[in-house]
Amino acid sequence: MRMHSTTRLAAVAGAATLALTLTACSSDDASDAASDGASDTVTLVTHDSFNVSPEVLEAFEAESGLTVEQVAPGDGGALVNQLVLTKDAPLGDVVFGVDNTFASRALDAGVFEPYTPEGLSDDAAGLVLGDGALTPIDMGDVCVNADTDWFAKHDLAVPTTLEDLAKPEYADLLVVTNPATSSPGLAFLVATVGAFGEDGWEDYWASLADNGVKVVDGWEDAYSVDFTTSGGDRPLVLSYSSSPAFTASDDGTTTSTTALLDTCFRQVEYAGVLAGAENPEGAQQLVDFLSSTAFQEDLPGQMYVYPVDPDAALPAEWEKFAPLAPAPFEVDPADISAHRDEWITAWTATVVG
Structure with a gap:
């Protein structure tokens, strides 16, 4: 954050x-x-x-x-x-x-x-x-963010859940960060473990990989290079629930992005x-x-x-x-400590190859 x-x-x-x-x-x-x-x-x-x-x-x-x-x-x-x-x-x-x-x-x-x-x-x-x-x-809550202006221009509904991100209509639209090098990336990996459990998170990431998820090393690359608000071609980006406050209009009445609060880890x-x-x-x-x-x-x-x-x-x-998520995904810190390296290794094999 x-x-x-x-x-x-x-x-x-x-x-x-x-x-x-x-x-x-x-x-x-x-x-x-x-x-x-x-x-x-x-x-x-x-x-x-x-x-x-x-x-x-x-x-x-x-x-x-x-x-x-x-x-x-x-x-x-x-x-x-x-x-x-x-x-x-x-x-x-x-x-x-x-x-x-x-x-x-x-x-x-x-x-x-x-x-x-x-x-x-x-x-x-x-x-x-x-x-x-x-x-x-x-x-802060690590969450996927959406460029709402881009979705409106393309007449496509903004996704709301983790499951939505793997649907065909959102192919090649998401950029995330590598959990081996990025703390937001690891937080998002942990969120998927909390959401899908030990038996399901790898399958979920395989579905994201099949749907064209892009992986970069760090948040700055994802948000400031690949995200469409910065001139990139990805209207979905891993960021924070507070990010939409940054894209607010000068008069503070609207914002061009939104955080998907059902995708978050604190x-x-x-x-x-x-x-x-x-x-x-x-x-x-x-x-x-x-x-x-x-x-x-x-x-x-x-x-x-x-x-x-x-x-x-x-x-x-x-x-x-910039609301905090009402119910971010949770994983016991002891489980993160015990399995973090194992999860990163499995993620790398599944997503990066």
Whole structure:
């Protein structure tokens, strides 16, 4: 869940590492900090779609005295892979963007140092993972989205269910993301496991493959390249229930897309302090910031996800165009942990070959 178009709702996967310095300290400052045994720089490892309003980040930096640098290895799946591969020499101090479908992989690898901010809401506290190692920051429903203008122009009914997507009239219209590299892609795979069960989900994906589903590595490719609203040729795309708020008209009265709320899986994104961090104190302050009201209320407009703090204010258009699914598909987290790799392998054999 993530900047839309330039914001996420989920995210590009890639093996390459992109280091983006949001602000930089001088070498003299760095030397002074090192001589004091502390650092005024904290490095955030995150997915490619992380975004925050400059004024919100600047306020945190001014108050804390910290400079935030960002390292982005890719989408959520690539992010977790890199965290595990570099656990003995971590890429930074703190991570944001590990979600509930990939979290157990990083937890099992011992990537995090337990830390939980004080004052979390009851809702957020109930989502904490790994004995305090991962703090929930945002949530959103991964769902198929439809370009309603395209369907109206082609005199074709908008599909509503997972089963509809495999019907002949929707052949070659859907683009999804690879669950091996994309956290939304994995969330959607898990949704189909929840919908069709262990004995039926592979057959369902075989029917999607026969119906011409297109698979790309990450959300950015799917939404910003292949989706018809971006000039592509696929009017059905895997995205988020909040995405239609992004395509709302300037006056906020209409939107050109809709989320299929009967196709959803609820995704939660987490932050945590990395074990072996060079600046663990700064990392804790950054996790506190990500949990703060200022950042929580900035989330919807920057990454098109819901804050986990139920008291955080939401943009007005979200009430009209960005509803959460009333009954998203569910799979026990223990089952996801136990079978995730097996499911991805079976999915790859079925869909990619």
